[in-house]
Amino acid sequence: MKMYTVRFFSTSLGRASLASIGAMVVMCCFALTQQVNAVPSVMASSAAITGELA
Numbered sequence: 001m002k003m004y005t006v007r008f009f010s011t012s013l014g015r016a017s018l019a020s021i022g023a024m025v026v027m028c029c030f031a032l033t034q035q036v037n038a039v040p041s042v043m044a045s046s047a048a049i050t051g052e053l054a
Contacts, residue, residue: 008014
């Protein structure tokens with residue numbers, strides 16, 4: 001018996017699962033656009049420059 005059929009998605013649980021999948025796709029796309037637009041900043045510590053050990 002297959003769970004993911006047209007009959008499953010016609011139930012309220014199936015519609016909720018589709019809404020959840022849609023929300024995750026939107027959230028991932030939003031997060032990706034935020035990462036693409038972000039400018040990376042490189043910061044070096046003085047310990048890394050002089051070669052000191054912690």
